[in-house]
Amino acid sequence: MEKQLLTTGEFAKLCGTQKGTLLFYDKEGLLKPKHVSENGYRYYDIDQYFEFDLLSMLKEVGSSLKEIKTHLRHMDGEGFMSFLEEKQVVAKRELNRLRQRALMLGDMAECLREALNFDYDVLVVEQQEEERLEVTPTGVTPSESRWEFILRFAEYNDVYKQQEQKPRFPFGFILGLDDVRRGSHLERYSFHRARRTTPRSRLHVKPEGKCATLAHKGTDETHRQALVGMLEKIDSAGMAIKSDIYVYDMMSYVIKETGDSYAVKYCALVE
Structure with missing residues (x-):
């Protein structure tokens, strides 16, 4: 059977990040493990990789924690499109600053x-x-x-x-x-x-x-x-x-x- 649940360490390795980063995301309510055992061990569903990937993309384009929480909790196509267009304007402005x-x-x-x-x-x-x-x-x-x-x-x-x-x-x-x-x-x-x-x-x-x-x-x-x-x-x-x-x-x-x-x-x- 394919493995569906991963330990924090395994999931961190899959995502190319650190365990501390996952703990921070859990604390901030950005990406919580799918299952927490009675003895406190955290397990992530392998499909949560895509949630982590979206979260990383939002960080990469300069989103604040507040913006990331909003989009992860209330994902809306039109709203997200407006958000991406705004970030594109910001990115072009930053690119111009770097060029100068x-x-x-x-x-x-x-x-x-x-x-x-x-x-x-x-x-x-x-x-x-x-x-x-x-x-x-x-x-x-x-x-x-x-x-x-x-x-x-x-x-x-x-x-x-x-x-x-x-x-x-x-x-x-x-x-x-x-x-x-x-x-x-x-x-x-x-x-x-x-x-x-x-x-x-x-x-x-x-x-x-x-x-x-x-x-x-x-x-x-x-x-x-x-x-x-x-x-x-x-x-x-x-x-x-x-x-x-x-x-x-x-x-x-x-x-x-x-x-x-x-x-x-x-x-x-x-x-």
Whole structure:
């Protein structure tokens, strides 16, 4: 005769789970053994495997204990269909978050790899590809404090959190060339990689062409000196600057050596 009743251990092995899990399900009223002997031994009917399988599926799609109890006790085709459709929406949203997380991790690794291997304070002139950026006016003023800067940056990130999107590398700012030549280093625009949904009014295309690049690690004062020195080197080489200054973040909060030191990469189109 085929065996119909299984001990807790046998049923756990059949289901690929632990005895403790079955005891928890019993306690919560989710899956009770078919028979309990006078001496307290629990026995499961072999057909309860399908109940366990449904329970596992409900857990896998992110159901709460309350939801699982409701569906196991009051199984209804139409209601269960609505439940599955809701979970499908949630799963797609979670899949999108995971996809964005994977992209973000890849971007961060690429940025940090460059930051760790860059030859700092060396002017490099090379051909670069076109870059599509989403730009946002910063609204920065000469009197802005560090606190105001952080608040503004947090508000900027909140916009994307509400849209369930994560801005992607590269991140940075645009300095007006004329401003820099006058000794001002106000960040007129912030930028990150353009999205498919980037409004046309905020899309900025940094064209393909020859670019002069210099990376520097240091304080605000040494950065100002490094940028001025970069412009002087470009001028002395007989090149003309044909764009504003793009300032790329290099994850300086990871590689910084002191509290007031940071690293960025300055880039300008030249000919």
